[in-house]
Amino acid sequence: MSEDNPTREPIPTTNRGIEALIRESGEEARQAPLPSGTQPRTIEYPKDPRLLKEYFRNMVRMSLEEETTGQRTPYKKRHGTAIRLAENKVALEEAEARVAETEIDETTGLLSKDATFRKLREMLDQASRSGIPITGLVLDLNNLKTINDLQGHSEGDVRLKKISTTISEQLRTVDIAGRIGGDEFLVLLYDTVPEDAVPYWERINTVLEAAGIRVSAGAAELHSIPGMDPQTIIMEADAAMYVSKLKSKQTLSQPELVLFNNLSPQQKGNLAEIKRNAEARSTKLAG
Structure with a gap:
């Protein structure tokens, strides 16, 4: 057979996306000829929403490229459904929505823990190249467990939302804030x-003080060290925050911001002890 009239193969299965794209009914679409030798691509959807989003973005790009050739080559899932441009666009929108859901903490509206640490890695990488300083500020809502136990989780959520709103109102466009624990927030300045x-x-x-909310806070400059996990990097800010919490509980005063650089060598080396003392003091006051 001549190259001008190659052997044709039908589309194996169709869906609404491909039918809308080629403006034919399901039966007509299944009989639509395709160039012989076409090997539909068999793929699996990645589980990570960010990879899923990127996958569909590439699918849309490839589909657009194919549209310019006039060929109707399907991209084929394992169950045999042909994926074309129309369906890819819908899938991309859904994937983007899923990414957005995983990046936002439902209670506070700030970035989720995973999204916060992704942003932290990006900022550290940028800072290491440019030499621009970044300060990590860890804020902790005091006595959240006691509030939840005595007043209910709804009251605890109200306070968490107030903290997140206050943080957001003070953020610049280049800063980042997220919830990294039940009662902890991380702000990257x-x-x-x-x-x-x-x-x-x-x-x-x-x-927050005017609203009757007490928050302990610690700050430390973040340094980009190759291979170091972001959680390890912010341990300095976390240590400073626990010193702030312990000092506030011991003196029954309003918490103050503690800078890691101002801690004594002993305090810097005894993070575990600082945490135990703060938690023990909190338990004693609650009892």
């Missing part, structure tokens, strides 16, 4: 050294 984070904290604390 771009082009900021720890000492310059004090005014930011004071504005937040003034609003």
